[in-house]
Amino acid sequence: MELSGGQIVVQCLKDEGVEYLFGYPGGAVLHLYDAIFHQEEVKHILVRHEQAATHAADAYARATGKPGVVLVTSGPGATNAVTGIATAYMDSIPMIVISGQVPTAVIGSDAFQEVDMVGITRPCVKHNFLVKDVNDIAETMKKAFYVATTGRPGPVVIDIPKDITDPNILVPYKYPKKIKMRSYSPATKGHPRQIKKAIDLLLNAKRPVIYSGGGVVLGEASEELRELTRSLNFPITQTLMGLGAYPASDKQFIGMLGMHGTYESNLTMHESDVILAIGVRFDDRVTGKLAEFCPHATIIHIDIDPASISKTVKVDVPIVGDVKIVLKQMLELLKEQKKKPSKNALEAWWSRIDQWRSINCLEFDRDSELIKPQAVIEQLHEVTKGDAFITSDVGQHQMFAAQFYPFDKPRRWINSGGLGTMGFGLPAAIGVKLAHPEADVACVTGEASIQMCIQELSTALQYNTAIKIINLNNRYMGMVRQWQEFSYESRYSQSYMDTIPDFVKLAEAYGHVGIRVEKPEDVKPALEKAFAMKDRTVFLDILTDRTENVYPMIESGKGHQEMTLRVAPGTPINRELA
Amino acid sequence: MRHIISILIENEAGALSRVAGLFSARGYNIESLTVAPTEDPSLSRMTLVTRGTDDIIEQITKQLNKLIDIVKLIDLAETTHVERELMLVKVKTCKESREEIKRLADIFRGKIIDVTNNSYVIEMTGPSDKLDAFVAALDENNIIETVRSGPTGLSRGEKGLHL
Numbered sequence A: 001m002e003l004s005g006g007q008i009v010v011q012c013l014k015d016e017g018v019e020y021l022f023g024y025p026g027g028a029v030l031h032l033y034d035a036i037f038h039q040e041e042v043k044h045i046l047v048r049h050e051q052a053a054t055h056a057a058d059a060y061a062r063a064t065g066k067p068g069v070v071l072v073t074s075g076p077g078a079t080n081a082v083t084g085i086a087t088a089y090m091d092s093i094p095m096i097v098i099s100g101q102v103p104t105a106v107i108g109s110d111a112f113q114e115v116d117m118v119g120i121t122r123p124c125v126k127h128n129f130l131v132k133d134v135n136d137i138a139e140t141m142k143k144a145f146y147v148a149t150t151g152r153p154g155p156v157v158i159d160i161p162k163d164i165t166d167p168n169i170l171v172p173y174k175y176p177k178k179i180k181m182r183s184y185s186p187a188t189k190g191h192p193r194q195i196k197k198a199i200d201l202l203l204n205a206k207r208p209v210i211y212s213g214g215g216v217v218l219g220e221a222s223e224e225l226r227e228l229t230r231s232l233n234f235p236i237t238q239t240l241m242g243l244g245a246y247p248a249s250d251k252q253f254i255g256m257l258g259m260h261g262t263y264e265s266n267l268t269m270h271e272s273d274v275i276l277a278i279g280v281r282f283d284d285r286v287t288g289k290l291a292e293f294c295p296h297a298t299i300i301h302i303d304i305d306p307a308s309i310s311k312t313v314k315v316d317v318p319i320v321g322d323v324k325i326v327l328k329q330m331l332e333l334l335k336e337q338k339k340k341p342s343k344n345a346l347e348a349w350w351s352r353i354d355q356w357r358s359i360n361c362l363e364f365d366r367d368s369e370l371i372k373p374q375a376v377i378e379q380l381h382e383v384t385k386g387d388a389f390i391t392s393d394v395g396q397h398q399m400f401a402a403q404f405y406p407f408d409k410p411r412r413w414i415n416s417g418g419l420g421t422m423g424f425g426l427p428a429a430i431g432v433k434l435a436h437p438e439a440d441v442a443c444v445t446g447e448a449s450i451q452m453c454i455q456e457l458s459t460a461l462q463y464n465t466a467i468k469i470i471n472l473n474n475r476y477m478g479m480v481r482q483w484q485e486f487s488y489e490s491r492y493s494q495s496y497m498d499t500i501p502d503f504v505k506l507a508e509a510y511g512h513v514g515i516r517v518e519k520p521e522d523v524k525p526a527l528e529k530a531f532a533m534k535d536r537t538v539f540l541d542i543l544t545d546r547t548e549n550v551y552p553m554i555e556s557g558k559g560h561q562e563m564t565l566r567v568a569p570g571t572p573i574n575r576e577l578a
Numbered sequence B: 001m002r003h004i005i006s007i008l009i010e011n012e013a014g015a016l017s018r019v020a021g022l023f024s025a026r027g028y029n030i031e032s033l034t035v036a037p038t039e040d041p042s043l044s045r046m047t048l049v050t051r052g053t054d055d056i057i058e059q060i061t062k063q064l065n066k067l068i069d070i071v072k073l074i075d076l077a078e079t080t081h082v083e084r085e086l087m088l089v090k091v092k093t094c095k096e097s098r099e100e101i102k103r104l105a106d107i108f109r110g111k112i113i114d115v116t117n118n119s120y121v122i123e124m125t126g127p128s129d130k131l132d133a134f135v136a137a138l139d140e141n142n143i144i145e146t147v148r149s150g151p152t153g154l155s156r157g158e159k160g161l162h163l
């Protein structure tokens, strides 16, 4: 088969089984767009800004486990994509970004719409390629998909100069079935000796805890995690990125840990003697002050990326390998053991944890006359029967969603954790809805975040992705305001906007349904109404209590044992614990 | 502590900048860096000298290993090894100093590879501290310019860094 470079790119996507291509055209990719025009297998989703293409593709990947694919033009198209590439990179999301480049002959001459895309993205991709020969396209594409989806996943950029896709130059096409790279071979199995050590530690632990994260979602190891946790009867906490991998409604789940984690999770970590860390990266939002992190614990860490191990916190038993395989190895070995974890020790441990639990650290004022954002999320959970895909933006609303929507399945909670990218939520919801057209998809957002990619309301109409936007409108950049309240004596420097659009009219202008909600009793009916409109995108502009804060909170520079709690509603205190 | 990291890397455009970029992005220091293709033209061999605590060196080697273009690497400081650096020094000479400088170069096993009426270019190889010692022994005012390759090295014995 003889094809042009442009046709080859499209054919590679078909051979990879790519369903959706999120993109935006321009001069350098016109040959490619012409090749797209002549086929229907790969469906192109035309966004309104390239950043949104990357977020939508990224969220498609998060919701399905399959790589998201993006196509942008050179120069501004490419730079607009960078935020989304960095977002995917920080959360280890498999993504392929094809960017157009100026013709090879003029690269380096400051040609029209030329940027050094390979150079710009180098620090925020797993790998990138510049294709200089039409004969190299197929192999490069294969390598890109292979690298992006194996090992610790991540985004891969393929920069393709315009002349390489020239419709007049035809070359033979064959998509490689398999690819081997001598310089890249991701780990799979864990070392048996390390696994034995880990099992011995776990069986002798008196105050154990499982700390699990995004790696379990990425590695599709929820089942194994559940089996291991249940068979050991250990408490389990999860990071923001891990939510859903272990069912939140299970009694062994003690909540998220870290800066806005639960009291019981952070104290369980702090007091533990053995930690089994699974697919986590000891992020600073999780550990708090490193010098005070888990002072009594021996730490076992399973991760596919050796560089994640002992990066910030020194671990005692590193296990490099794929989480699914390693957990299987552990389960097998565990079955062969006669020894069981000490029942008495575990009972005593659980009763301490239950005591911590009993303070109900997430409780909020349920009698308020104002709409509490927490209550909105609880009702969202009810109305969607806990079975929706929830995307979010970044801020207080994101934390409320994480705390108050108990996720029982992986890949349901779609948010930007590592980069914390405002603007992620709306395009992400579009990507998720395309992946799961029958499912309920909601975007929990704030009035500041939603304005960062608001133009995508237009995309949502074009592709009829019926999503529900839950705008927790507190008329503040709430998360910023909260920090200013705590650390800058409530000097609210630039954390509110004097003008906010009328979101109802805005939604209507984009062809959707807009509903404003101002009273607590109207929240649930509005949600029910919104979700009943199966084929419409609905924008719920919910005016929430402006002064609400996210609790608990570990302020920066503090340790797990120094959480700020809301004791009586609205009055934070600092509680030092013995 | 000083570490010499020896790297086999795909000989591809941009491979060097991936390594250099990693160091600047993560705030690791590079004392020197040399790179050239090997007997297999598809591979380059890079020698990188850096300093840091054990924890930092561990992160450096892990992060380097993560780069897709890097095939293999070893930290020579962890094995017995030989290391050599090449230096060229151009010095001013006059009638009175010519003999003296020649003798000094001989003592350090340097070779004079260019001569004019009032200058020498001296070539010298050796461990870096020997080159330092030679430079220190020269009269500072006589040095016109120096250029050093940065150290390269191999582990001792029959094992080597190859595919």
Ligand SMILES: Cc1cc2nc3c(=O)[nH]c(=O)nc-3n(C[C@H](O)[C@H](O)[C@H](O)COP(=O)(O)OP(=O)(O)OC[C@H]3O[C@@H](n4cnc5c(N)ncnc54)[C@H](O)[C@@H]3O)c2cc1C
Binding pocket: A090, A091, A092, A151, A152, A153, A212, A213, A214, A215, A216, A218, A219, A220, A238, A239, A240, A241, A242, A256, A257, A258, A259, A260, A261, A278, A279, A280, A281, A282, A283, A285, A286, A302, A303, A304, A305, A308, A321, A322, A323, A324, A394, A395, A398, A399, A416, A417, A418, A419, A420, A421, A479
């Ligand atoms: C406003 C805001 C507040 C936040 N507050 C919190 C908070 O309170 N608590 C919290 O937890 N986070 C919080 N975060 C998120 C935080 O910044 C980090 O993104 C998050 O903690 C990282 O999660 P993780 O450790 O699970 O790692 P991830 O970023 O999910 O990384 C996954 C890890 O798993 C490994 N891995 C990947 N695939 C596999 C595999 N197949 N097998 C084995 N290992 C694998 C990777 O190498 C990596 O080390 C907050 C973010 C924002 C924006």
Ligand SMILES: Cc1ncc(C[n+]2csc(CCOP(=O)(O)OP(=O)(O)O)c2C)c(N)n1
Binding pocket: A393, A394, A395, A396, A397, A398, A420, A421, A422, A423, A445, A446, A447, A448, A449, A450, A472, A474, A476, A477, A478, A479, A480
């Ligand atoms: C692109 C980007 N710019 C700035 C920030 C810093 N930031 C984090 S949260 C936040 C405020 C978000 O406000 P809003 O969307 O209204 O959410 P709220 O906290 O009020 O729920 C800001 C500005 C960010 N995370 N991302």
Ligand SMILES: [Mg+2]
Binding pocket: A395, A446, A447, A448, A472, A473, A474, A475, A476, A477, A478
């Ligand atoms: Mg807000």
